[in-house]
Amino acid sequence: MEHHQPPIQKRGLTAIDGAMSLIVILLMVQMWLLTTALEALLAGHRETALPAALISAAIFGACLVLFLFVDKIDKEVRRR
Amino acid sequence: MMFQRRPSSDPLWKDEFSVQAADERYVNRRQFSKFLVLTSFGLLVGNLWILIRSLRHRAPVYPAVPIARLGEIPIGGVKQFRYPDAGDTCLMIRTAPDHYVAYSQKCTHLSCAVIYSQVNNRLECPCHDGYFSVNDGRVLQGPPPRPLPKVMLEQRGDELVAVGIDLNAEG
Numbered sequence A: 001m002e003h004h005q006p007p008i009q010k011r012g013l014t015a016i017d018g019a020m021s022l023i024v025i026l027l028m029v030q031m032w033l034l035t036t037a038l039e040a041l042l043a044g045h046r047e048t049a050l051p052a053a054l055i056s057a058a059i060f061g062a063c064l065v066l067f068l069f070v071d072k073i074d075k076e077v078r079r080r
Numbered sequence B: 001m002m003f004q005r006r007p008s009s010d011p012l013w014k015d016e017f018s019v020q021a022a023d024e025r026y027v028n029r030r031q032f033s034k035f036l037v038l039t040s041f042g043l044l045v046g047n048l049w050i051l052i053r054s055l056r057h058r059a060p061v062y063p064a065v066p067i068a069r070l071g072e073i074p075i076g077g078v079k080q081f082r083y084p085d086a087g088d089t090c091l092m093i094r095t096a097p098d099h100y101v102a103y104s105q106k107c108t109h110l111s112c113a114v115i116y117s118q119v120n121n122r123l124e125c126p127c128h129d130g131y132f133s134v135n136d137g138r139v140l141q142g143p144p145p146r147p148l149p150k151v152m153l154e155q156r157g158d159e160l161v162a163v164g165i166d167l168n169a170e171g
C-alpha cells in the first residue's frame, strides 16, 4: 500500500518516475530522428545522415546517464 | 557495469524478485528503464546504419535503353516500360507533340503502381489518392512523402532512350 511506504521510498520512486518519463521523451525524439534520416536517405539527401547519427548518439548517452541515475537511486533506497 | 548485476551480498533471486512489495516497484522500474535504454541503443544502431549507407553510396550507373520510337504513342498516350531493371516498371507519357516525360510507376508512399489520368493530366495513385504532377513528378496531394523518380530521356535519331533516373524530380 502506498501510505505504508516510508517517505524516502516515495521520494525515490518519484525521482525514478521522472527519469523514466524523460527517457521516454528522448526515445520519441530519437524515433522521429531515425524516420526522418531514413526518409531523407531514400529521397537522395545524404547530408542529413551525419547530424542525425550524432544527435542520436547524444540522446543515447543522455538515456544511459538517466538509467545510471535510476540505478543509483534504486541502490541507495533499497540498501537502506 | 550497469548492465550487469551490481555487487551485492544478496543472492540474485532475492535482488531481482524481491518479496517486499515496495522493493518490487523499484525492480520493475529499473528493468523497464534498462529496456528503454536498450531500445535507444537499437535506434542509434539504425541511425549509424543510415550513416554508413550514405557514406558508402556510389552514384549508380544506369544503362541506356531504347524505350520507344518518336511518334509511336499518341499525344496524351502512355507507354509502360521497365527501367533500369526488369522489376522496375515505369510510364512514359507524351504530353505534347514533341514532349515526352517518364517516371517510375512505384508510388513513393507504399509502392502501389501509379497510373496516368489524361482527364486530370496527373499521375494518380489509387491506393491512398496520392497525386503527382505530370510535369515534374512533384506531389500534388496525398500521403506520398517524395516526388516520383523521373526517368531521364534522350532523343537519339528517331528513338527515345532512357539514360538515367533522377530521384529529385522536383523543381
Ligand code: FES
Pocket: B107, B108, B109, B110, B111, B112, B125, B126, B127, B128, B129, B130, B142, B143, B144
Ligand atoms: S501507396 Fe500511393 S498514396 Fe499510398
